[in-house]
Amino acid sequence: SEGRILVRRRDPSTGLPIDTDTAADWASDRLDPWLGRRIRFPGWMPERYEQPFSLSGTLPMTLIIAPDHAFEAVVAWIDEAQTSVIGEIFTFEHPRIAERLAAAARRGVSITLLLEGTPPGGITDDERYACRLLREAGGQCLMMRNMPAATPPALRRYAYAHAKFLVRDDRWVLMGTENLSPRAMPDDPKGDGTEGQRGVLVAFESPEVAAFLKELFRQDTDPLFRDVTELREDPPPTYTPPITLGGTAYPVRFPAPIPITISDLRLIVGPEGILNLETGMWALLRQAGPGDQILAQQLTVPPWWGPSAADPTAAPAISPNLYLRALIEAAERGASVQLLLDHFYDDPSNPRSNAATVAYIESLNAVSPALSTTLQARTGNPGGRGLHNKMTLIRLGGEPYIVLSSANGTETSHKLNRELMLLFRSEEGFTVLSELFRFDWELSRPKIYLPLVFREHRPPHLLISEVLINAIGIDPNEEWVEIYNPTGNSLDLSNYRIGDAAAPGDYEGMYRFPSGAVIGPGEVRVIAVSAQAFFTRYGLRPHFELAATDPLVPDLIPDPRWGRGSWNLNNTQDEVVLIGPEGEIDRVEWGSPPRCPVPARGQSLERSPADRDTDTCADWRIQAFPSPGAIPR
Known part of the structure; x- marks a missing residue:
């Protein structure tokens, strides 16, 4: 060819x-x-980039989570530029970030960005506008593309210029999974939530890494190869940039950047080194086995690499997706593997879709009971605008490894694109990002619809008395559950657990009460997700909380023996389960019949009367005016 x-x-x-x-x-x-x-292709440098760039020792780093606070963190990073900003970004469409870069250029900062010249769908007017702002301020947007009109015609070196990194003042680095996109970095106020793509970036100071990335930038913009030119196209005169970006569908989980300490940083450059199976992420995946854990979030991981027209039933074995195959083999060796793929951009009718990959994994699990205990996959859209992350968390032999990449799980990404992968170790980072994964996993969980079980009336015992499912504010921060003791005796709550995990082992939340917690006869106790949010709404403190927002309110303790996820009540169909010393004693379920009706936003499900327990929806009513802390009458 x-x-x-x-x-x-x-x-x-x-x-x-x-x-x-x-x-x-x-x-x-x-x-x-x-x-x-x-x-x-000509222009690749395997002798330089086939092996990772390594930096030993420890390093302070900041985790930036999109869409939660990515815009605020990125513009703050840009605003500190003093002499220069260079970098490679697949697309540059954010008008507010363009304004900040232009402001930096006007104060004398040299700014040059290398962008993809032929992204899917073509260059947008948003990108033309952003680059015009930068150009008018003295900066520059370069594009990598084929140059058929050149003499002789010039062919581009990579299928796509897909790396995502910026270098500031020759020592500060910003890189990760996201472009300078309004979808990843909404600029709306986040107090009532936001809406955007899930992704992760990191910011850190390292002259050594900055120098390596500047060298890569010089290589990719070298005029010798004649596949880079300046973008000087303007949007049409009628174009108007969007005023506000974001929404309210996603409750911000991480309101501010998170400082961590890392060690053993490695940069892997693609295409030259990203498929070096002896180093980096591949070496870790191929070692994973019993007791190890892999949590992967990806925009796209097709069931197979190779021709699109291949037979979908045979292609995953004949032309395997090497990333997917490495995850499956790790699970076959006994590692716990969870794979969360994007649902927002996915086309389930496509045989190479994420939905097809989940179906393929489910077919493997169906014939291998052992594999079904170690391998799980699902699609999701936690942020409301797609899951754009390319993150692999690997706990191998107790060591926490984090992989953040620009590369999707496609063959083109691994064999033809300019990509950049970051690998490092960090216990703090692993804790934060695994919590991010669990949060997204729970938001994306497919519901298991369990039928109500009708039983004879039992002797009095502790009951769930009221549940707020769909809060007015930042759901799920304002969710709460109330329990009631209809018995004539005080009960030691340290023997009880409560959560939304329907069965042992579910990836949902289950929490136990702390030692010394009691509930007297005829009393109620309120358990809130956030005591701070509860106090803001109702003017009083709950008895317990989950999120540790108020030192005066005791925290419930996660119980991984039953629920391996976190609390997040689904507004359309879910359950709350109360477990006593001898097992489950009460539950309330809402959703499609035979479950109880779903209350409207701001309303609660309330047991009426408070001591009625027939284990049917006849025990429950929708309460337009929730009354946490008061015995339902």
Whole structure:
């Protein structure tokens, strides 16, 4: 094919060229899905980028979560620029960030961005506007694209310029999974929530990493290759940039950037080094086994690599997606693997969709009971505008590894694109990002609709008396549950648990009461997600909370033996379960019949009368005026 270079493979143990006088000698060998089926174009630098860039020692770093606070963190980072900002970004469409970069250029900061010249759907008017602002202020947007009109015609080096990094003042780095996009970085006030793409970025100071990325930038913008030009197209005269970006559908989970400490940083550059199976992420995935954990969030992971027209039933085995195959093999060896894929952009009718990948994993689990206990996959849209993350968390032998990448789980991303992957160790970072994963996993969970079980009336015992499901404010922060003791005796609550995990092992929340907690006869206790949010709404403190927002309110304690996730009541169908010393004693379920009706936003489900317990929806009514802390009458 035009412009491609035929490359002889090398023996991984000796580094010497392989010579068997067969097609297997060459990197383009179609019969080897792991080490073959690879090509190279002029301008690639395997001698420089086939091995990771490594930085030993510890390093302070800041985690930036999109859409929660990404806009605020990124513009603050830009505003501190003094001399220069350079970088590579797939697309640049954010008008507010463009304004901040233009302001920096007007105060003398040199700014140059390399963008993708032919993104899917073409260059947007939003990007033309952003680059015009930057150009008029003295900055520059460069584009990588084919140059057929050049003499001689110039072919681009990569399928897409898909890396995502900025370098400020030759020492500060901002990089991650997101473009400078209003979808990832909404600029609306976040007090009532927001709406955007899920992603993760990091910011840190490192002259060594900055120098490496500046060298990469110089390589990619080298005029010798004649595939980079300046974008000087303007939007039409009638174009108006959006005024406000965001929404309220997503309750902000992480309101501010999170400082962490990392060690053993590695940068892996694609396409040259991203499929080096002996190093980086691949080496970790191939070692994972019993007792290890892998949590993966990805925009797209098709069931197979190779021709789109392949037989969907055979292609995953014949032309495996190497990333997906590595996850499956880790689960087959006994590692716990969870894969969360985007639902917002996905087309379930496409045989290479994320939905097809989930179906493929479910088919493997159906024939392997052992695999079904270690491998789970689902699609989701936690932020309201898509799951754009490319994050793999790996706990291997107790060590916490974090992988943040610009690369999707596609063959093009791993073999043809300019990509950048960051790998490091951090216990603090793993804790934060695994909590992020669990939060998104819960928001994306498919509901298991359990039928109501009708039983004979039982002797008096502790009861759930009222539940606020769909709060007026930042749901789920304002959710709460009330319990009531209809008995004539005080009860030791430390023997009780409450949550929305319907069965042991569910990836939902289950919490136990702290030692010393009691409830007297005829009394109620209120459990709020956030005591601070509860106090703001009702003017009084709950008896217990989950989110540790008020030191005067005791916290319930997560019980991973029953529920392995976190509390997040689904507004359309879910349940709250109360467990006593001898097992489940009460539950309330809402949703489709035979569950109880779903209350409107701001209304609650209330037991009426408070001591009635027939285990049917006849026990419950919708309360237009919730009354936490008062015995329902």
